[in-house]
Amino acid sequence: MLVFTQVGVTSLLADAKVNTLDGALVHLYKNDYVPTPFSLTADFTTADYTGYAAQAVAAASWNATTLSDGSAGLVGPGLFFDATGSSVTNVIYGYYITDAAGTNTLWAERFDAPRGITGPGTGFTLVPQLNGDSQAG
Numbered sequence: 147m148l149v150f151t152q153v154g155v156t157s158l159l160a161d162a163k164v165n166t167l168d169g170a171l172v173h174l175y176k177n178d179y180v181p182t183p184f185s186l187t188a189d190f191t192t193a194d195y196t197g198y199a200a201q202a203v204a205a206a207s208w209n210a211t212t213l214s215d216g217s218a219g220l221v222g223p224g225l226f227f228d229a230t231g232s233s234v235t236n237v238i239y240g241y242y243i244t245d246a247a248g249t250n251t252l253w254a255e256r257f258d259a260p261r262g263i264t265g266p267g268t269g270f271t272l273v274p275q276l277n278g279d280s281q282a283g
Contacts, residue, residue: 155218159210159276163220168205169246172225172274174198176236181254190242190254195263197230202246203274219277228269235264241272 150158177191192200203222213219229235238261242254253276261270 152218156210159218159220162276163205163208163210166245166252167203167208167220167243169202170252171200171202171244171246171248172222172272173200173242173244173248174227174236174238174272175240175242175254176238178239178260180256181240181242185242185251185254187242187244187249187251190251193227193236193238193263194234195229195236196232196234196265197228198236200244200248201225201227213275213277215277217277219275222274224271224273226269226271227263228267229263229265232265235262237262241274243274243276 173190174193175190176193179189179191181189203225207223208220211219211221213221227238238257240254240256243252244250245252255274263269
């Protein structure tokens, strides 16, 4: 059985912060999809509600932390997603993170419950996080 130590995971995450996550894009997705370790960017249907845009996160904005389950992780800044109008609405099932080019999906998280964005003021703040242990099988 392979086991990463807390120090090992912390070191790998610190390297990822500088070399992989600088400029990473946080996208919302609107299809009823459960991410797997084999998910590709094409598996996600990107949100398109009025005013939607993926948000870039600079390396300095990711903070090393110990997550609630005791694992080492990185926590991103709070990102506010909201509509600028109500002509196109979406039900959001989760988010996915890509490299800065938007081509390679690095990880994804499905929300416990979908979130509707139906117009201005119906948005939410997302705090992306990464731990050293994939939750999917």
